[in-house]
Amino acid sequence: MFYREAGDFKTSYGEDSQTFPIKFDRVRYYTVLVVAFGIIPFVINDYWANAVFVPFLIYAIAAIGLNILTGYCGQVSLGTGGFMAVGAYACYKLMTAFPDVNIVFHVIGAGLITAGVGVLFGLPSLRIKGFYLAVATLAAQFFLVWLFNKVPWFYNYSASGQISAPERTILSIPVTGPNTDAWAKYMICLIFVVVLAWIARNLTRGTIGRSWMAIRDMDIAAEIIGVNPLKAKLTAFAVSSFFVGIAGALFFSVYLGAVEVGEAFGIQKSFLILFMVIIGGLGSIFGSLAGAAFLVLLPVLLKNVLVGALGWPTDLAAHLELMIVGALIIIFLIAEPHGLAQLWRVAKEKLRLWPFPH
């Protein structure tokens, strides 16, 4: 089958603006969904869930969130780790305060609380741009981590200063706590990713997404043609923080189970997610997923090849990973600022004409 749009006529504007206008892409997309929902849950084991799938899915949500803010609206943020911490602690407080409510509502509630905090820290964006805004969000990162360390109310006065997720169930299947099966962890994260990615796609292709991109590309022109900059920037911060908050809540409750805030949500996390967005592709939902997959898989791969197969010492492999990621970021910024998503797009465009050169 050739990869073509020729002969595939669209008869309504709705059809014309769909996400996957080419039939082959649609088929591929549904295939991925079928594999993700129908096959992986039955074959997944603890190693694959904890080392690959669950972190990939959770980071994907955070990367989509940051991409909405940085890639679509052009507002650089280094506060992602801090906002994930807000999601985690909000989720913890909700879980312990309302133990009878379903965990799904706790996670969504945590997202909403993070959205509120995000708007608050997004207020400086109305006055400052670029590097200066990045520094302001850096303040959010350090302030939030400090706050969750300093105020015992947030960790329910526990002696260790950590928060740990009690067991919660959906349809009497445990999804948090030590008794959770690998497939249950995977499924809850997968469902959140699919729904949130769909929401992100809807937002970015509609009116609000266009107003974000208008602000990113030329904020003065955007305002003159009728985009309210206050509304556009603050909704970007709110939606972005909502996603990041949900990622933080899942990271704490489903993935780690117990969290020490400085360790799990430090500045490294902010950078990690920013790198995912840069390598994956600014302004692309697919890019967020690709970037998250890349940076989750790379260390696993390096560890298996270098330590497992070649027998190198672990610390050497760990340092090599840092060097490779650093080099890749520089290469991407210079050679392909739009990341993996752009490479994918170029490949598809070539494929549309293949086997002809023009």
Place this chain on the structure above:
Amino acid sequence: MNMVSHEPYVTEDGRTIGGVLMELKNITLRFGGVVAIKDISFDVREGEIRAIIGPNGAGKSSMLNIISGFYTPSEGEVWFEGHKRPQMRPFRVAQQGIARTFQNIALFQGMSTLDNMMTGRITRMNAGLMAQALWWGKAEREESEHRAAVEKIIDFLEIQHIRKTPVGRLPYGLQKRVELGRALAAEPRLLLLDEPMAGMNVEEKEDMSRFILDVNDEFGTTIVLIEHDMGVVMDLSDRVVVMDYGKKIGDGPPEEVRANQDVIDAYLGVSHD
């Protein structure tokens, strides 16, 4: 200056010029000690093509920036549709039905032609965040309705073939046309064009002139334009304001302005003997 009657009249080519749509009264604009515009008044009538001309640095673009709300005049009043306009942000001005293009192209480079033009309709779209997130009900309906409206303008401007091309990849002349399309997508009552033909070749200028005349004729849009090409200005406009060093030195129909001695002096220079 003779007082112009504000009764509607029909031009030679059959267009109806109505009452006063916008009036600028004694506008002064200062940047610190620099006076960019000094006590300028003129009006724009419904359905007319009004040109602002003048040598470089005369304050023409500043005048458009005042109309589009980007600058606040130091003194003076802007009246639109019979009301004195309070000081407002540019996006509020856009909501009132004033759209504009820029001297240097100000398109959203990362977006396609279609998305650029859809953004032009933002003042008319009001589906809630929830509806948009779920792509449901009003959001979906609205998207199709406005797409249909944008498609009409795409047809009008003959840019069907670049609908889905990112604007950054388009040649200069087409970018100018897309920018006009984005302003038209808002279906404005008043359209401000800041040097729509700057840097174009003769053929592109002809196309652009035709579009400007057609917009005025078919949609009845009132147009204020700044242009340096005198031939174009004299051909297109119903009335011309001439500015020099922030002051108004002439105002009237093209033939009258062309004969005005102050205007000739400003453009050609005066010998001081």
